[in-house]
Amino acid sequence: MKYSLILFALVACVSAEVFFEEKFNDDSWEENWIYSKHPGKEFGKFVRTAGKFFNDEEADKGLQTSQDARFYALSRKFKPFATEGKDLVIQFSVKHEQKIDCGGGYLKIFDCSLNQEDMHGESPYRIMFGPDICGPGTKKVHVILNHNDKNHLINKEISCKDDEYTHVYTLIIKPDNTYEVLIDGDKKESGSLEEDWDILPPKKIKDPEAKKPEDWDDRETIPDPDDKKPEDWDKPEHIPDPEATKPADWDDEMDGEWEPPMIDNPEYKGEWSPKQIDNPAYKGPWIHPEIDNPEYTPEPKLYAQKEICAVGLDLWQVKSGTIFNNILLTDDVEYAQKAISNLKATQEGEKKMKEEQDKAEREEAKENEKKEEEDDEDNDEEDENVPPVEEADHDEL
Template sequence: FFSLTMKTALVIALVSVFVLAVAGKAHFSENFNDDAWTDRWVESTSKGSDAGNWVHTAAKFAIDENDKGIKTGTDYRFYQLSSMFDEFSNKDEDLVFQFSIANEQRLDCGGGYIKLLPAGIDQQNFNGDSPYNIMFGPDICGSTKRVHVILSYKGENHLINHNIPCETDTFTHVYTLIIHPDQTYEVLIDNVEKRSGSLTEDWDFLAPKQIKDPNQSKPEDWVDQATIPDPSAVKPEGWDDIPQFIADPDAEQPSDWDSELDGDWEAPLMPNPDYEGEWSAPMIPNPAYKGQWEHPLIDNPDYEYDSEIYSFNTAGVGIEIWQVKSGSLFDNILVTNDPAEARAAAESVIALRDHEKKAQAAEDEAARLEREEEMARLEAELEEEEEEEDAHLHDEL
């Protein structure tokens, strides 16, 4: 019995250690629900009077008024805010960057992205020139409606080579970026994958594996003209004698035409249906055609694979945007190494959107009824005025 108990305890201990070893770690989590959020975040002063005001508030259709975020509150302003934490490296583990945003103003021009920051950021002077590791999230202006995924590599910021459409309505949406140690990535919106692939294929981090051989050029006698004029073709006899215009055979001299006064009548000209323009020999396949010449490729001596493009040393989160029309609510920022944790957190936010949609529909319906009532009132007033005017005219008669 004692031996069995000890073995059971040992198994439980080992399982516990294993669970702790594989458990995810949230490096940063912010839900802005308490007033002390201002102690965790530093607002940059770099833009002076051009900086907009942040509003600590719940979403427009929030179920719980205590569930708050921070909303951009001033039109035509810059917003620069950052929060720092203990530096970590995502080497050999997943990096998950997630947040929610609701563009309650129906954003027409402005950013909605967030940055992951390295250590050493001057928070008081945090601005668009401050270094960052990752810039991720929606950006809308005119016809541009995309999700930015910009990664820093060796001091340069690289934009993803694909367009990922972002959400454009007024509801809350969750944006998630997952970067794996195998140098693959995923972009999700509301836990639905919108793009995935390879860091080395979808960004221009590395020199190309192959380049055109500088010692090769197209041979002078290379024939890449697929067709040629038929050398045996002969221009038909009389081809050049066909006029471009002829007198309209259906035209008739006007009955009031006076030849003595108007001169001899001539029918107006019309395009000649038999005219075919300048003759040219028909084209035939070129017997000497060799196809399109392709420049031979060689291995690029400057190509060097880097297995750690995915790895960043991260110590902060920053919002650095400009908006024409304010009203974007940021919330639920999460930086973790556990995609499952992020997915669960996103689901709890996504579940609230059904309420948002129903509340918006109810508001729209109430507005529609109000417009109809106002229209009916105006029509009744107009009808009453017309009746009074008719009565007044009747009395005068």
């Protein structure tokens, strides 16, 4: 038994595979990644950089959007693979160094039919995953799955990170038709592909033959039939002001007959209605019975992708500066976890460097302000030392 477990573990270890990994270690990325030339779009360029603040300048270099108000369309193909019987892990890092106000930070996963030089927003894809931010109202993680050539959005709201530091987004799709979404290695959402996407018709539907019985009483309370309106209830809502007096200068012939202004009646009680009592005939809310949906057919392999062949950055950004890095596609969840083991150190290094930069900028601004004040004082002193111009004597002119 022990031997079997060891053998199983070894087989599982051997079968685990990294399908694609990109760390942008050098400038060779320009040879492997292809820009779209789709007409009618003003595309922006990516540059390889670690940005303005980082932990390890060389290790932290990724692809950064470099031009404001641009579409970006860049992709890379690799050896195709299928996911039947396997986990699919999609993982990458995003650093919105510019403190993004509106723009995408997601990846698209394609099959081999992608025309890289014509990639654009309508190009068919298999999966779209990652953060999207636009103003205070949109700060979410997209998880869109394509099934039978139709894109399906997850029906849950997953909040994304919106600060200026590196964060890692991970999507795991499993052979049991479940999924997990992680940010920085922490689970943010999970569930069933069938339940959290409207990919398949519902298992159950309301019975079209069923109708609520006519004598079904779902009123929890009813008016008390024995309750009677008090005889002194009806009072006018407004009455003439008893304190008002006719102005002394009022002329009935010129101004008409004087009438006192109206005020709210303190004795007004509003419309009367009988008090409510428990309904003795109450049966509770009627629940529409359900039946099996004849259009529903289970798909045990709903998770499976027949062909994955390319990854792309296809997005729009108002303010550029986002850095993408450490793109990983694998069936090895443990490998993906190890790949982000240095994330905390990266984030701490970025924060430390940015804090130092911010401090230096504040001190520089303070020095500049002080210098401007000194210059203003010097100018004032110079003005004071200038001798006044004597006025000419009119008799001399």
